[in-house]
Amino acid sequence: MHASDDGPHGHHHEHDHSELSDTALRVRALESVLVEKGYVEPDALDAIIETYETRIGPRNGARVVAKAWADPAFRDGLRRDATAAIASLGFGGRQGEHMVAVENTPEEHNLVVCTLCSCYPWPVLGLPPVWYKSAAYRSRAVIDPRGVLADFGVTLPEGTRLRVWDSTAEIRYLVLPMRPAGTEGWSEEALADLVTRDSMIGTGLARAPGGVAA
Amino acid sequence: MNGAQDLGGMMGFGPVTPEPEELRFHAEWEKRALAITLATGAMGVWNIDTMRHTRESLPPAEYLSSSYYEIWTKALANQLLADGLVSREELRDGQAEAPARPVPRVLHAGEVARTLAAGTQYARPAEAPAAFAVGAAVRTRVFHPAHHTRLPRYARGKQGVVEAVRGVFVFPDTNAHRQGEHPQWLYTVRFTGPELWGEGADPSLSVSIDAWESYLEAA
Structure with a gap:
């Protein structure tokens, strides 16, 4: 567990702890000034937070992947024009304006990174996890992606090529993981439960029906 | 610019630490940092590339020792200062001292869903x-x-x-x-x-x- 920003029982050293509190205070001061000057509205801030806490997250992407597994026509559309295919399920907008879906195969595994900042397909995956924005991931994904996969407990079969997509522009990439064996005839809802966030970034694989990574 | 943001191929940052996908935020202030970053972006004073440049302009040692939401908030403060929308004293005290400058737009609560769903076409x-x-x-x-x-x-x-x-x-x-x-x-x-x-x-x-x-x- 991570310490809360100003709770007294965090796991951090005193130094880290006080820095976190400083940040919390600085953000509070910043927000107060912005509200007082009328640049931002408190209700709008709450609406933004509510959106990303409850409505926009990786279950959206899981629905896209499950449909692509179950519906070959949708999958073809997703590969041809991902923005339109994803919009047909009701997802789109900020940080997903220009989507591209890349498909894992037994021959090639895809991995997405943004080495320069934190570009990430928000409408389908939500806000990026801390590790995606970390120096450790951004530095190593392009030079040692197999080492990064090992950090996630993923070992690709020998001979699988690794393809890394560095999101340096406004194109946002969604990885279409391989459908686990033994899921023939499953509903889209059941399939979606096998789709992890990490499998749509490429740092993971879809879960096998038994619950472990395929 | 050859700033600390340009990380591809660097070494020594240690292993990547996975985290569960249910975890959205690590502290309350991160939610506020997200919200004020998006809401001020919607003012239309700067564009996405301006803000990226402001973030990568943080001194390298500071950039590399800050969490990403810290990078966001430090850069946001710098951008607001650079555009004359707030003063250092206001940021220090958390209180407005001078009247607001006119901005192209203020995001209202009722517009949030539509604005996020529309995004920005590049x-x-x-x-x-x-x-x-x-x-x-x-x-x-x-x-x-x-x-x-x-x-x-x-x-x-x-x-x-x-x-x-x-x-x-x-x-x-x-x-x-x-x-x-x-x-x-x-x-x-x-x-x-x-x-x-x-x-x-x-x-x-x-x-x-x-x-x-x-x-x-x-x-």
């Missing part, structure tokens, strides 16, 4: 044919501009293949500095592992970047 109509086609051999240029650019250092001066022609997009190198959008063709260019990393590199690795046309020359 594609522009083509006014000239693309210089490169799928399959073309290209080489990325070697430059080290002090201004914003989206060509990472590890991919400068490297030979690759155009894998996709994405359309015409706003050019961040000028847009970041409010020098106009100057849209250019954008390409996905794929490089082999050995081309990027040389001796000992994994031959089964390939890496692509999305590169604007002026980053490229025929190879």
Whole structure:
């Protein structure tokens, strides 16, 4: 567990702890000034937070992947024009304006990174996890992606090529993981439960029906 | 600019630490940082490239020792100061001292869903044919501009293949500095592992970047 920003029982050293509190205070001061000057509205801030806490997250992407597994026509559309295919399920907008879906195969595994900042397909995956924005991931994904996969407990079969997509522009990439064996005839809802966030970034694989990574 | 943001290929940051996908925020202040960053962005005073440049302009030691939401909030404060929307004293005290400056727009609560769902389109109509086609051999240029650019250092001066022609997009190198959008063709260019990393590199690795046309020359 991570310490809360100003709770007294965090796991951090005193130094880290006080820095976190400083940040919390600085953000509070910043927000107060912005509200007082009328640049931002408190209700709008709450609406933004509510959106990303409850409505926009990786279950959206899981629905896209499950449909692509179950519906070959949708999958073809997703590969041809991902923005339109994803919009047909009701997802789109900020940080997903220009989507591209890349498909894992037994021959090639895809991995997405943004080495320069934190570009990430928000409408389908939500806000990026801390590790995606970390120096450790951004530095190593392009030079040692197999080492990064090992950090996630993923070992690709020998001979699988690794393809890394560095999101340096406004194109946002969604990885279409391989459908686990033994899921023939499953509903889209059941399939979606096998789709992890990490499998749509490429740092993971879809879960096998038994619950472990395929 | 060759700032601390340009991390591709650096070493020594340690392992990547996975986390459960249910975890959205690590502290309450991160929610507020997200919200004020998006709401102030919606004012229309700066664009996405301006803010990226402000973030990468943090001193490298500070950038690398800050969490990403800290980078966001430090850069937001710097951007607000640079645009004269707040003063240092106001940021220190958390209290307004001078009247607000007029801004193009204030995001209202009722507009949030629509604004997030609309996003911002960065594609522009083509006014000239693309210089490169799928399959073309290209080489990325070697430059080290002090201004914003989206060509990472590890991919400068490297030979690759155009894998996709994405359309015409706003050019961040000028847009970041409010020098106009100057849209250019954008390409996905794929490089082999050995081309990027040389001796000992994994031959089964390939890496692509999305590169604007002026980053490229025929190879």
